[in-house]
Amino acid sequence: MKHSTCLSAFFTALAISTCAVSPVWADNLGACCFADDGDCILTWESQCDAFTGDYQGDFTTCSPNPCPQPTTTLAAETTTTLPATTSTTLPEPECGNGAIEGGEICDDGNTAGNDCCTATCTFPSPAGCFHSGGSTLTYVDDPSDDSKDKLAWTWKKGSEVTMADFGDPASTTTYQMCVFHVAPAPTTVEASLVIPPGDYWTGGTSKWKLKTESSPVTSGITSALLKPGVAGKSSVKIKGSGSALPDLDLGSEGTLRVLLLNSVGKCWQSGPMPIVKVKGKKTKAAGDGGAGGA
Numbered sequence: 001m002k003h004s005t006c007l008s009a010f011f012t013a014l015a016i017s018t019c020a021v022s023p024v025w026a027d028n029l030g031a032c033c034f035a036d037d038g039d040c041i042l043t044w045e046s047q048c049d050a051f052t053g054d055y056q057g058d059f060t061t062c063s064p065n066p067c068p069q070p071t072t073t074l075a076a077e078t079t080t081t082l083p084a085t086t087s088t089t090l091p092e093p094e095c096g097n098g099a100i101e102g103g104e105i106c107d108d109g110n111t112a113g114n115d116c117c118t119a120t121c122t123f124p125s126p127a128g129c130f131h132s133g134g135s136t137l138t139y140v141d142d143p144s145d146d147s148k149d150k151l152a153w154t155w156k157k158g159s160e161v162t163m164a165d166f167g168d169p170a171s172t173t174t175y176q177m178c179v180f181h182v183a184p185a186p187t188t189v190e191a192s193l194v195i196p197p198g199d200y201w202t203g204g205t206s207k208w209k210l211k212t213e214s215s216p217v218t219s220g221i222t223s224a225l226l227k228p229g230v231a232g233k234s235s236v237k238i239k240g241s242g243s244a245l246p247d248l249d250l251g252s253e254g255t256l257r258v259l260l261l262n263s264v265g266k267c268w269q270s271g272p273m274p275i276v277k278v279k280g281k282k283t284k285a286a287g288d289g290g291a292g293g294a
């Protein structure tokens with residue numbers, strides 16, 4: 001009840017009461033309401049009519065207010081329409097673009113196989129490669145003078161290899177030597193050394209030999225010897241040196257694997273080869289290539 005309204009009604013109606021007290025002594029005095037705003041005042045029924053109120057009956061009170069209260073019309077609910085969700089579609093990994101994406105293990109910038117990263121961007125498997133009865137990899141890294149860096153890989157007592165397996169490196173067959181760090185995981189490729197075909201290769205009847213000091217082989221390979229043979233007699237030796245040779249990060253422990261692959265689809269593998277010696281600038285790994293490249 002609005003008190004000011006009550007007092008106004010009190011003086012208007014000459015009621016001798018307060019709003020909160022039931023007018024029990026006055027005949028025909030009760031509570032009425034103003035329908036307009038829901039306020040309740042005490043007055044006679046006739047006065048209630050004058051106020052265009054709704055008389056509630058004799059001896060009724062204002063407390064609790066018997067009058068219908070104005071209803072508040074709630075604003076219509078508004079619906080907020082959220083902007084449509086936009087989705088971003090990531091581009092599919094593309095093998096051969098030089099960037100390792102999605103599930104790619106490697107990406108050497110091409111979709112060719114027979115190199116250190118396959119056409120499906122995985123490392124080449126040693127399974128099916130020619131294997132050796134004894135292999136070593138030695139690497140000398142001079143930290144201040146790269147011209148003194150040296151790399152040597154020997155693969156001997158190998159499984160049966162024919163001259164045809166070597167292709168024709170003097171004119172058409174490309175070689176790539178890959179050095180992998182296979183343990184502890186994950187496998188990383190530490191070197192990818194390409195030997196493109198060229199007339200620095202000689203031989204072709206009983207062996208292939210590469211020897212050059214001013215090597216056009218940008219990977220730093222300076223000599224190679226490929227010898228076929230029956231099981232236990234085939235061998236491969238590859239050496240590199242100088243500042244063209246990349247600095248390898250072989251670490252001081254773990255296990256390496258060397259793969260030599262050529263573009264006629266043959267491969268020679270050594271490993272796994274534990275790093276057996278680290279002395280000064282020199283790192284050596286040694287082991288056998290398991291049968292079937294295991």
Ligand SMILES: [Ca+2]
Binds near residue numbers: 093095097104
């Ligand atoms: Ca890629």
Ligand SMILES: [Ca+2]
Binds near residue numbers: 108110112113118
């Ligand atoms: Ca490749």
Ligand SMILES: [Ca+2]
Binds near residue numbers: 143247
């Ligand atoms: Ca170096």
